[in-house]
Amino acid sequence: MDQKVEAAGETGATRIQTQNRQIILEAALEVFAVNGLRGSTLDDIAARAGMSKPNLLYYFPRKREIYAAVLERTLAEWLDPFAAIDPTGDPVEELRRYITCKLAHAAARPAASRLFANEILSGAPVIGGFLATVLKPMVDEKAAIIRRWVVEGRLAPVDPYHLIFAIWATTQHYADFDLQVRAVLGGQVDRQGFREQSAQAVLTIILNGVKPREPLR
Structure with a gap:
């Protein structure tokens, strides 16, 4: 067989497989988010993905593998902008960019x-190892950058770990506690511009708290 033709065929198959995997992961995300790992079935995921169960099993032989893949993709999306925090950049602008990305996601x-x-509330049975071996070193690295910015006087004195925790908690609040937000704010949540307004509020609160203080006269 002509090598170029064979390569093209393999590329086409890989593209299709990648597309189908993404379809499965998107469907699984919606199913797992509602029913959890234990309450979800492969039949539920296959139906949501619009494919047969045997076809789904071709890509993922076990439900736990799908669940892990969904979580890994989520963590990769979250950690990319976190990893991109530039130690040579302006501290406030670097944090602004990261918080904005986190809120948008x-x-x-x-x-x-x-x-x-x-997953975390359940004791992180699937991603516990990832948290210890991948997340912690990255957080330690970024905490060291924030601590250096504080020492240099480019940020107000703040504990870097608790700042990171505050950013995570605040940016995820509107998704994790959507029902609570709606119970308090009612119809405001669905008005045009609400997300932008809430993002600006979060940025103002956090960034004003870490900006360098003017010396007292």
Whole structure:
């Protein structure tokens, strides 16, 4: 067989497989976010994905593998902008960019945020190893950057770990506790511009808290 033709065929198959995997993961996210790992079935996921169960099993032989893949994709999406925090950049602008990305992701994919929260509340049975081996070193690295910015006087004195926790908690709140937000704010939530207004409020509160203080005269 001509090598170029064979390569093209393999590329086409890989593209189709990648597309089908994404379809499965999107469907699984919605199913797991509602029913959790234990309450979800492969039949539920296949039906949501619009494919047969045997076809789904071709890509993922076990439900737990799908669940892990969904969580891994969510964490990758979250950690990319976190990893991109530039130690040579302006501290406030670097934090502004990260918080904005985090808020946008939570607004666009609230089911992913809720699924992650449920995994943590369940004791992180699937991603516990990831949290210890991948997340912690990255957080330590970024905390060291924030601590250096504080020492240099480019940020107000703040504990870097608790700042990171505050950013995570605040940016995910609107997704994880959507019903609570709606109970308090009512119809405001569905008005045009609400997400932008809430994002600006969060940015103002957090960034004003970390900006360098003017010396007292």
